[in-house]
Amino acid sequence: MNIVENLKMAASTLTSNKLRSSLTMLGIVIGNASVIALVGIGQGAQKLAKEQFESLGPNVLFVVPGSQEERRTSFDLPKTLVWEDADAIAQQVPSVTEVAPQINGNQLITYRSRNNNKLVIGTTPEFLSVRSFEVAVGRFINENDLKRNNRVVVLGSEIAEQFFLQTNPIGKQIRIKNISFEVIGVMESKGSFLGSNQDDSVYIPLTTMSNQIVGNTSPYGTQVSFIAISAKDENSIRAAKFQIENLLRLRHKITDSDDFGVQTQKDILTIVGTVTNGLTFLLAAVAGISLLVGGIGVMNIMLVSVRERTQEIGLRKAIGAREKDILGQFLIEAIILSATGGVIGTLIGVGTILIVGAFSPLAATVSPVAIVMAVSVSGGIGLFFGVFPARSAAKLDPIVALRSI
Template identity: 55%
Template sequence: MAPKLPIGETVGMALNTLRANRLRSLLTMLGIIIGNASVISLVGVGRGAQNLAEDQLSNLGANVLFVVPGNNDTRRQGVAFPRTLVLEDAEAIASQVPSVLRVAPQITSSEVIQSGSRSATSSISGVTPEFLAVRSFEVARGRFLSEQDEKGARSVAVIGPDLKDKLFPTGQAIGRSLRIRNQSFEVIGVMAPKGAVFGSNQDENAYIPLTTMVSRLTGRDPTYGVSLSFISVEARDEASTGPAKFQITNLLRQRHRILREDDFAVRSQKDALTIVSTITGGLTLMLGAIGGVSLLVGGIGIMNIMLVSVSERTEEIGLRKALGARSSDVLVQFLVESLVLASLGGLIGTAVGLGSVAAVAAITPLPASIGAGTVLLTVSLSGSIGLFFGVVPARRAARLDPIVALRSL
């Protein structure tokens, strides 16, 4: 039996073969390059979406609860929420729930706001002065709504910075007037930038006293009274969030005389984070699977090219075996060629993917990122794919009969 060739010599022959066919090698690697770049890019974008959603939710405050009208069925069906929350509910929560620090009832409506010849469609919120502390908002210029504004139902408004740029692109907005449904309001403050929450840009909103909202825009329902869009509740601390949620639920069930299904829901930041993490995690997994299909296609491409290579190099294989090479030497050579193609393609694809993730993070608001573990896993997976799909061509080359192979010379 012929002695086994040193592994270094076998590897060297494999590398020389790849260098001799540079264009074919590059085209063969292209599938793995695209696959790895796709996995890195898509997973990075998916994680960026998750990070963005979590950052936005963290702005709400760890001890903030939201009481919203309607039950799970109405939210799933997308129908209009019933008028199940009233101002008296908010007052009862503030006075009867011991674990609650502040309560901020809110009525929200989409309106066209005008200032001179300029106009913008914006979300108008009727709020109380507690809104600023409960929602952790800040005022950049001027002031926020006061108790006097609320009690006197004054026609004053505080606007977001983006809305200010639309209506008052030059000069100060403080002291100037705007019109909502032909009602005149004086601008008394401009909010500090807040960004988007739940997909809504908070910097385009306007805030007026809740009493003004009821008396001049929405009116009072003769049956239900002052119907609220939702109620923001600040628990005394993060540890009080659970008890506050339980106490609010029981209180509203008693007030609404509920026997079976609630006509409201109490949501915390933790609940929202759980939902968002589930959705974005599934999205990231799906995007990674799509990229994985590209890797699979790249592996199949390597196998096809290597099978063609075996057919083209029949004489070379036969001559090597006739000169004493063992079947295992031929097997290792072809496996090394497949592994090098896949690993090198994986490294190039990873570099391209990391560049794409960095570009997305730099150009867009999406904080795209990728973990080192994912990068290592992807590179390892590409090398494994090369070995897996290289086995069939390598075995076919190793099983060639040298006599039959030499007949083709």
Template identity: 55%
Template sequence: MSARLPIKDTIGMALGALSSNRLRSALTMLGIVIGNASVITLVGVGKGAQNLAEGQLSTLGANVLFVVPGNNDTRRRGIETPKTLVLEDANAILEQVPSVGRVAPQITLSETVRARDLSATATVSGITPEFLAVRRFDMAQGRFFSDADLQGARNVAVLGPDLAARLLPGGYPIGKEVRIRNQSFQVVGIMASKGAFLGQNQDDAAYVPLSTMVSRLSGRDPTFGTSLSFVSVEAKDEKSVSAAKFQISNLLRLRHKILREDDFAVRSQKDALSIVGTITGGLTLMLGAIGAISLLVGGIGIMNIMLVSVSERTQEIGLRKAVGARSNDVLLQFLVEALVVSSLGGLVGSLIGLGAVLAVAALTPLPAAIGLASVASTVALSGSIGLFFGVVPARRAAQLDPIVALRRL
């Protein structure tokens, strides 16, 4: 009975076989390299999208709630925003909900803003002085609206930095005039940069007092009153968020005389993070699955090339078995070859994928990132795929009859 070949010798023979056919080994490895690089890159991009959305939501503050008109179904079906939230609702929330600290009602329109011979389409929002504190905005130049501006419905405006740069390039913008719907507004302040929020550039916007918005731009509906786009609500502290959400919902149900389905929605930062996490998590999973298909194709390539290799090395296998090698030794050698090709390909592909993730993070606003655990899992997966698809060629090599193989010499 022949002795088992030491594992060290088996590994040495496997590496020798791979090095003697370097071009074939490299081409076999290429599918795994592409698959691993795809998985790492796509998962990193998906994670970056999740980080970006979560980062933007975190700037809202943990104790901020948004009250929006219409429920999810009506907002999804409707072309226009439902007019089910009015200024009186915002005032009632401030006065009657004990867990609420500040309330900032808002009306938002898309308008053309002009300054001399320059114009730009931007978001124009009618807001109150509480907006700065509730939404955590800061001023870069000038001042924000005062209670006197709100009560007097003055034609004053605060611009986002991007809009100010487009309409009032160079010089000092404070005190200059812009026009919205043929109404002249004096620029009294410039917001500090806030960045994008869920795809909308908050720096490319104009802000006017809410009373001015109603009297000069949006108007007051004779049926509904002063309809709001949404209301930003600041709970007294983070622990009061759940209570505030419950109390606001009950108050609006009473005010709107709702018996069945709500005509409003109250959303917290936690709710938004949950929704965004679900969406971006699904996106990351889908991108990872697309990359995994490349890994699967690479594994099929390993099996195909190794079947060819078995066919070409029939004489070598027959000679080894004739001088005492056991079937398990031959099986192990081909499995080692498959494992080395797939693992090395996985390592190279992962390095390429990490480089791509770093490039995306450096060259785009997307904070693409991926953890070492994900990289290690991908390399381990590629090695497992190599072993799985290497079994069939290895078994075929191990089952060769040495007498039949030697006849081909």
């Protein structure tokens, strides 16, 4: 019997048991759809994280307080990084162009009857260029604001909309920690960064933040949350990191482990890439289990089919069908079930990715590699799990099979 006849017979058998065939394919469908969708979403998350870090600027470095071990295990970091460190970096490190220290803290913001806890960032004029932010309306903090401890504030775009609706906020007074501040500007929309909404913050002079909002919390100077630094160019990043580390070790009189960390955009991207790759692999592995379960389902149904069709097998062998003909027929049935389930699962998986991409910030992408692997695996599973029932059918003794008629 040739392959065309086997295909026709397999198709006829499967279509005559539509419900059983559909339920058999269900595990394969779910497995394929899960693998393709989860891999696509994982790659989308990785791409989104990369784009967000690139939006910081190509030559940005961050100096953060605390040793690597303390940052990993403690929520209360030591108060070792100060504004004076930022000034020293700006003046003594030749491979950097601008330095923007900042103090972060959540505070109650009030305007008339509206109030909410928002992130307040005390910073310097260099913040705009170092962090690639822009002002939409009004102006940003300047040197006079820093020198005079001016009570001025620049609003994030979402806060401006929440508190002032459609009115112009410039010149209005808001209260931060029950202290009155004049609105001098509104930032351009920047979007979210690793789950943190950058448009939901307000910016005030670093001196005002230190002296009037949080107070002086370090015995070594004006404590800062971290320092953002812009290197001259991409080729200067490594030199800037080396020079900053050496300078801070001298300033902090470090003889053992560092009480600070210097992270480049590339360092952070590597960490994020490792995490997202691991999560994507884990999700794909979990989804792959359903493919295995679907393959076992195919084998179970094919064994049941062999038992139900014992008479048919005996009759075919009695009139001249060879073992390889019977083997081929049952293998083709198993492969058709798995391949059809793979195609349907692929379509569902791709559709899920497109829906996620349309209704979320994830730039979910369809991975051709994942599609090829999922369909190949599902077809291979059909072949692998179909071998045992097919061999069982091929090995049936025609005399024994005909006795059951």
